[in-house]
Amino acid sequence: xxxxxxxxVFGEExxxxxxxxxxxxTLVPVDAKNPEYYCFMxxxxxxxxxxxxxxxxxxxxxxxxxxxxxxxxxDRIPAIGRNVQLYVGSEKTTQPRRGGPPQVVFVxxxxxxxxxxxxxxxxRALVGGxxxxxxxxxxxxxxxxxxxxxxxxxxxxxxxxxxxEVAARFKEVIGQLKSQLATRLLKLRVDEIEVKVRIxxxxxxxxxxxxxxxxxASSMEGEWxxxxxxxxxxxxxxxxxxxxxxxxxxGEAPMCFLDSYGTSNIVQTKRSIARRVGSTYAYDxxxxxxxxxxxxxxxxxxxxxxxxxIAIPSNIFSSEELIEDSDGNLVKGTRPVGSNKxxxxxxxxxxxxxxxxxxxxxxxxxxxxxxxxGSFGVEExxxxxxxxxxxxxxxxxxxxxxxxxxxxxxxxxxxxxxxxIKFYDDDNPSKGFEYLYLSDEDYNILPVGTVIAHKVEDGxxxxxxxGTNHGIGVxxxxxxxxxxxxxxxxxxxxxxxxxxxxxxVGIGAYLVRLGQRVIQMQQGPIILTGYSALNKLLGxxxxxSQDQLGGPQIMYPNGVTHETVDNDQEGVASMLKxxxxxxxxxxxxxxxxxxxxxxxxxxxxxxxxxxxxxRLMLGGSADMSGFFDKxxxxxxxxxWGKSVITGRGRLGGIPMGAIAVETRLVDKVVxxxxxDVNSREAILPQAGQVLFPDSSYKTAQxxxxxxxxxxxxxxxxxxxxxxxxxxxxxxxxLKFG
Numbered sequence: 001x002x003x004x005x006x007x008x009v010f011g012e013e014x015x016x017x018x019x020x021x022x023x024x025x026t027l028v029p030v031d032a033k034n035p036e037y038y039c040f041m042x043x044x045x046x047x048x049x050x051x052x053x054x055x056x057x058x059x060x061x062x063x064x065x066x067x068x069x070x071x072x073x074x075d076r077i078p079a080i081g082r083n084v085q086l087y088v089g090s091e092k093t094t095q096p097r098r099g100g101p102p103q104v105v106f107v108x109x110x111x112x113x114x115x116x117x118x119x120x121x122x123x124r125a126l127v128g129g130x131x132x133x134x135x136x137x138x139x140x141x142x143x144x145x146x147x148x149x150x151x152x153x154x155x156x157x158x159x160x161x162x163x164x165e166v167a168a169r170f171k172e173v174i175g176q177l178k179s180q181l182a183t184r185l186l187k188l189r190v191d192e193i194e195v196k197v198r199i200x201x202x203x204x205x206x207x208x209x210x211x212x213x214x215x216x217a218s219s220m221e222g223e224w225x226x227x228x229x230x231x232x233x234x235x236x237x238x239x240x241x242x243x244x245x246x247x248x249x250x251g252e253a254p255m256c257f258l259d260s261y262g263t264s265n266i267v268q269t270k271r272s273i274a275r276r277v278g279s280t281y282a283y284d285x286x287x288x289x290x291x292x293x294x295x296x297x298x299x300x301x302x303x304x305x306x307x308x309x310i311a312i313p314s315n316i317f318s319s320e321e322l323i324e325d326s327d328g329n330l331v332k333g334t335r336p337v338g339s340n341k342x343x344x345x346x347x348x349x350x351x352x353x354x355x356x357x358x359x360x361x362x363x364x365x366x367x368x369x370x371x372x373x374g375s376f377g378v379e380e381x382x383x384x385x386x387x388x389x390x391x392x393x394x395x396x397x398x399x400x401x402x403x404x405x406x407x408x409x410x411x412x413x414x415x416x417x418x419x420x421i422k423f424y425d426d427d428n429p430s431k432g433f434e435y436l437y438l439s440d441e442d443y444n445i446l447p448v449g450t451v452i453a454h455k456v457e458d459g460x461x462x463x464x465x466x467g468t469n470h471g472i473g474v475x476x477x478x479x480x481x482x483x484x485x486x487x488x489x490x491x492x493x494x495x496x497x498x499x500x501x502x503x504x505v506g507i508g509a510y511l512v513r514l515g516q517r518v519i520q521m522q523q524g525p526i527i528l529t530g531y532s533a534l535n536k537l538l539g540x541x542x543x544x545s546q547d548q549l550g551g552p553q554i555m556y557p558n559g560v561t562h563e564t565v566d567n568d569q570e571g572v573a574s575m576l577k578x579x580x581x582x583x584x585x586x587x588x589x590x591x592x593x594x595x596x597x598x599x600x601x602x603x604x605x606x607x608x609x610x611x612x613x614x615r616l617m618l619g620g621s622a623d624m625s626g627f628f629d630k631x632x633x634x635x636x637x638x639x640w641g642k643s644v645i646t647g648r649g650r651l652g653g654i655p656m657g658a659i660a661v662e663t664r665l666v667d668k669v670v671x672x673x674x675x676d677v678n679s680r681e682a683i684l685p686q687a688g689q690v691l692f693p694d695s696s697y698k699t700a701q702x703x704x705x706x707x708x709x710x711x712x713x714x715x716x717x718x719x720x721x722x723x724x725x726x727x728x729x730x731x732x733x734l735k736f737g
Contacts, residue, residue: 009046025057051076062153063108077139083110088141103146107132114156122173133188145272149192157200163213167229167247170215174227179294182569193217222267222337224287266338270370278523279403279502280568282345282366283337290317292572300354304596313352322346322387330386343371344380346387355591360584363391366401374404377471381479388486395586397495406506407480410472418442435461480507487514495582499571500524519574520561526550542674559640581648581655583710592654597629599652611664641698642666643686657706661718663688689720696736
């Protein structure tokens with residue numbers, strides 16, 4: 001076994017060193033199985049290297065394991081593919097970190113496939129790497145916040161092409177793969193995809209030469225999986241790569257560098273913090289928007305006739321950050337990702353959509369949950385306010401991405417150790433205290449204005465604590481009121497849409513509601529107070545999670561949330577879908593597009609005398625077309641007021657709002673209140689073709705939203721009337737009806 005081989009190697013260590021043997025590889029045949037490989041390195045005192053076990057001697061060099069070991073402590077875990085290795089890397093650090101050092105899962109693979117530079121071949125290889133990562137998630141050594149990096153070394157020599165052509169093809173293919181596999185890439189936290197390609201060519205002397213090209217899609221600098229191509233420059237004597245030089249456009253000087261796999265930078269650290277709370281880093285939403293836009297275009301072009309000449313335009317997405325200048329004015333500009341000092345960011349985004357191939361502008365505002373948990377302070381409120389005002393002035397749609405901790409309420413920590421208590425009875429503190437005070441010495445040390453106090457016998461009794469830092473007290477509540485009013489005004493004047501990607505607390509919850517249109521992720525509760533605070537108020541452990549208070553199972557049935565999604569890529573796709581129905585500016589014509597569904601065709605689906613699903617009448621079924629263009633109808637507010645169906649669709653490419661009547665019996669579920677032991681879940685039946693309080697309110701809200709979005713409305717009226725029973729009369733049917 002390995003013990004006997006190790007003992008034999010140690011016994012000859014002196015001779016091996018004298019002969020300068022740097023590496024010993026052994027192959028042990030095994031009956032009816034693959035042979036076993038063991039490697040003994042001189043640099044490790046000829047101890048067997050477990051990272052190289054059962055690897056052919058050339059594998060560690062082809063997989064470039066030495067680059068990993070410079071900055072990471074590696075631990076190999078099982079992989080399924082024969083040409084694949086999996087490693088869990090923990091960053092080498094001298095400083096202790098909360099939760100341990102950052103962790104990366106490395107997938108290292110070799111490919112002999114010749115079609116790797118094609119779209120189908122690249123997809124097949126990437127899916128294989130993602131499958132390995134998926135299986136690795138079940139390993140106990142992999143934590144939930146680890147990022148992932150995929151490396152593939154293609155040994156096939158590509159011919160009849162140039163590095164610049166391969167680089168251009170890679171950028172095109174990676175854009176397609178990001179669109180097709182975005183959900184898995186996000187779920188598995190893939191931050192880098194690296195492919196090493198060998199290009200064969202004839203040199204000036206006619207000799208065949210091999211040039212190595214490194215294709216990298218990386219999120220390390222902030223932009224999500226940004227593609228870059230590098231040419232490797234080897235040392236002419238040793239053949240070892242000396243530097244990597246970027247392939248730039250004509251006229252641009254390439255940048256060259258040599259670096260091992262870097263440890264976490266500020267962007268990676270922030271990205272990890274956002275993942276920890278179940279969200280996506282704010283700046284990464286720009287990449288997701290671009291990916292979602294590519295997907296929207298792909299779906300649209302497939303729906304057109306084969307003879308259509310419409311194609312996806314170039315440069316379909318661009319963004320400029322909205323930054324405050326030295327005078328406090330909001331200006332368009334750029335800055336390094338992650339350099340923001342406050343927990344709010346905003347962009348003016350330009351998108352070339354199927355409705356507006358020339359481009360449309362949208363204002364995006366987002367909480368940065370990595371800065372003080374995304375809480376709202378005075379500076380955050382100001383940026384939100386100014387960005388929203390900019391959207392109103394320009395009459396542009398405004399999208400708010402919410403992940404926050406509510407208004408910021410802080411403590412003057414430097415004051416706490418100086419506080420003294422004047423008890424009514426020093427021997428019996430339970431009788432209470434008269435006042436808090438500072439000694440004369442401590443009071444005189446504090447900057448003027450830190451506290452408001454009056455002189456007493458013991459020193460200075462505190463009336464108010466102001467603090468030295470602006471933005472940690474009640475001034476934040478003033479800012480919360482300011483942005484709440486601004487959001488309400490924005491809903492009245494322009495299109496507003498909110499996407500809840502993580503928890504949204506207090507003022508964050510109200511901003512979402514005041515914007516009216518809400519998309520909520522499954523892990524994004526909308527709450528006013530945390531469950532632990534409520535438990536303290538109630539005096540018992542009543543609630544166990546935030547979802548019990550404001551998860552989708554609460555907010556979707558009560559009509560606050562219009563649509564729910566499972567992840568952020570779905571959320572971005574839903575935002576783009578909703579924007580596709582909205583004019584580029586307030587007052588502009590509806591956002592129409594060419595349709596592949598003939599406007600003069602028959603509506604094949606027909607209502608039946610018995611109760612039926614009206615959604616089939618609107619959107620059609622698998623074999624029969626409905627009223628709207630095929631695949632264009634989308635329902636909103638589906639969990640609330642179920643006796644009425646509201647949504648948006650297209651008719652001949654023109655966007656329209658739709659209101660239809662549910663003919664079947666539906667149930668309204670009233671959940672039990674965990675705080676009341678006598679409470680029980682109630683299921684209230686609602687007859688078809690009848691307007692109840694909730695469906696009346698839903699109809700009114702839908703008409704109001706369609707009006708503000710400039711959409712014509714198609715109402716498929718099939719009502720018998722309003723519900724006039726005693727339960728619904730008490731439930732305010734007269735008010736909502």
